[in-house]
Amino acid sequence: MIKKIDVTDLKPKMFIHDINCxxxxxxxxxxxxxxxxxIDIERIAEYGIRQVYIDTERGPDMPEAPSAEEVHRQLDNRMQRLxxxxxxxxxxxxxxxERVQARHLCREANRIVHNVLQDCxxxxxxxxxxxxxxxxGIADSIFRNPxxxxxxxxxxxxDKYTFQHSVAVGTLLIGFCRALGIDRKTIELVGLGGLMHDIGKMQVPNAILNKPGKLTEAEFEIMKQHVRYGSLVLQKSPGISPIALSVAAEHHECYDGxxxxxxxxxxxxxxxxxMASVVDVYDALTSTRIYHTGREPTEVLRKLLEWSGHHFNVTLVHQFIRCIGxxxxxxxxxxxxxxxxxxxxQHHENLLHPKVRAVFNSxxxxxxxxxxxxxxxxGxxxxxxxxxxxxxxGIDPGRYI
Structure with missing residues (x-):
C-alpha cells in the first residue's frame, strides 16, 4: 500500500514511492x-521536502499514516469546494x-523572448x-478572454523549453494578477518579470541546462545559481522595475523558508x-521535457494544493486554482x-461545469x-x-480547441 508520511517519521529501510518534491x-x-x-533522510530534509509517499510492500509500514487514496480524496474534496x-x-x-489573435501573440512572444535570451x-x-x-499584447488578450x-x-x-516556459510563466502571471484585481500598470510589470524570470539560465552551461536526464548534486548547485545570475543581469538593465526584479529574484523562494x-x-x-513560485512550478510540471512527461493540469493543481502551507502560500494557491480552473x-x-x-x-460562476467538446465514446x-x-x-x-x-x-486535445 502507498502511504503518506512526514519526513520526520522516515526510517532507514523504508521504500520511498514518491519523493513528493x-x-x-x-x-x-x-x-x-x-x-x-x-544520511539519506537528512539530505531529503535539507532540500525542503516535508512529506513523502512510502510503499509498505517494499519496506516498513507506518500503520497510522493515511493511504494515498485517502489523501487524494481529501484533496479532490477541497478542489471541488474551491x-x-x-x-x-x-x-x-x-x-x-480570441484564439486567432492569441496564437499570433504566442508566436511573437516566443520569437522575442528567444532573441532576448540569446542576446543575453x-x-x-x-x-x-x-x-x-x-x-x-498578452495582457490585452487576457483581458478579452484569458x-x-x-x-x-x-x-x-x-529544445526550446527555456524560452517557451518563460513566455508561459509571464502569461500565467498576467492572468493571475488580473484575477486578483491588480491594476493594469502593475500587471504589466509582473508579466515582464515573468517573461525574464529565467534569464539567468543563459549563464548556465548548456551541458547542464539541456542535460537529457537528472542533474547530479554538483550540477544542481550550479543550476540554482541561475537566480543570482538573472538578478544581476536585470539590475544592469535600464528601466527595470523593483516589481519585475522581485519576480526573477524570488521565484524559487518557498513560503516555509x-x-x-x-x-x-x-x-x-x-x-x-x-505568485511566481506557484506559477513556475505549475508550468514546469505540466510541460513535457527531455526527461519529464508533463502531468495533467488537474493533477498538478491537486499537488499545488497538497504542497501549500509548506512550499506555497495557501491563499494564493486557492486563488490560482480559481483563476485557471x-x-x-x-x-x-x-x-x-x-x-x-x-x-x-470555463464557466464564470462554477468551475465544475465548463463548456466541453465530447470527442470519444469510452x-x-x-x-x-x-x-x-x-x-x-x-437542461x-x-x-x-x-x-x-x-x-x-490516443487523443490530442489541441486538435479540438
Whole structure:
C-alpha cells in the first residue's frame, strides 16, 4: 500500500514511492528508492521536502499514516469546494473569437523572448523596450478572454523549453494578477518579470541546462545559481522595475523558508515572488521535457494544493486554482455519460461545469463527431467525473480547441 508520511517519521529501510518534491531539478537521481541510512533522510530534509509517499510492500509500514487514496480524496474534496459559487464577469469575447489573435501573440512572444535570451547569452544588454509591447499584447488578450491564450501554453518543444516556459510563466502571471484585481500598470510589470524570470539560465552551461536526464548534486548547485545570475543581469538593465526584479529574484523562494537563493520565509517574499513560485512550478510540471512527461493540469493543481502551507502560500494557491480552473481549457475529462471530452471554455460562476467538446465514446472505444455540451445549462444532466490522460486514449486535445 502507498502511504503518506512526514519526513520526520522516515526510517532507514523504508521504500520511498514518491519523493513528493515540487521541483523537477532536484539532486535525487530517482523519485523512488530505498532509504539506506539516516544520511539519506537528512539530505531529503535539507532540500525542503516535508512529506513523502512510502510503499509498505517494499519496506516498513507506518500503520497510522493515511493511504494515498485517502489523501487524494481529501484533496479532490477541497478542489471541488474551491470550484463552486464563483462570481466573475463573463469575458467580453468568446474563446473562439480570441484564439486567432492569441496564437499570433504566442508566436511573437516566443520569437522575442528567444532573441532576448540569446542576446543575453552573448553578453549583450537586455533591451526591455523589445519585450514591453509583447507583455502589453498578452495582457490585452487576457483581458478579452484569458482561456484563449492560456490554452496554448502547454505546446512546447524540448529544445526550446527555456524560452517557451518563460513566455508561459509571464502569461500565467498576467492572468493571475488580473484575477486578483491588480491594476493594469502593475500587471504589466509582473508579466515582464515573468517573461525574464529565467534569464539567468543563459549563464548556465548548456551541458547542464539541456542535460537529457537528472542533474547530479554538483550540477544542481550550479543550476540554482541561475537566480543570482538573472538578478544581476536585470539590475544592469535600464528601466527595470523593483516589481519585475522581485519576480526573477524570488521565484524559487518557498513560503516555509526552504527555497533559494536567500531562504526567505513567509511575507519576507514579495507578493509577486510568491505568485511566481506557484506559477513556475505549475508550468514546469505540466510541460513535457527531455526527461519529464508533463502531468495533467488537474493533477498538478491537486499537488499545488497538497504542497501549500509548506512550499506555497495557501491563499494564493486557492486563488490560482480559481483563476485557471479546476479543469483548465484543453484538459481531457470523463463525463458521467461515458464520453471523453475536451474542456473548451470555463464557466464564470462554477468551475465544475465548463463548456466541453465530447470527442470519444469510452464505452464503445470509438471517436465520435465532436459535440459541445455546456455543463452549466439547467437542461444538461451530464457532469465531469474525473480527468483523463490523453495519451492513454490516443487523443490530442489541441486538435479540438
Amino acid at each position: 515540487p521541483w523537477l531539478d532536484h539532486p535525487f537521481l530517482r523519485n523512488r528508492f530505498l532509504v539506506e541510512s539516516e 470550484g463552486q459559487n464563483l462570481r466573475r464577469e463573463p469575458p467580453p469575447v468568446s474563446v473562439e473569437q 547569452r552573448l553578453g549583450k544588454q537586455v533591451e526591455l523596450e523589445l519585450v514591453e509591447p509583447v507583455v502589453s 482561456d484563449a491564450i492560456v490554452s496554448l501554453l502547454r505546446i512546447k518543444q524540448a 526552504s527555497g533559494y537563493p536567500l531562504g526567505l520565509k513567509g511575507d519576507r517574499i514579495s507578493l509577486y515572488g510568491q 479546476i479543469y483548465p481549457v484543453g484538459t481531457l475529462v470523463r463525463l458521467e455519460s461515458g464520453y471523453l471530452a475536451v474542456v473548451v471554455e 464505452q464503445s472505444r470509438v471517436f465520435m463527431p465532436p459535440r459541445d455540451f455546456d455543463l452549466s445549462k439547467p 444538461c444532466h451530464d457532469r465531469i467525473t474525473s480527468f483523463e490522460v490523453p495519451s492513454r486514449w
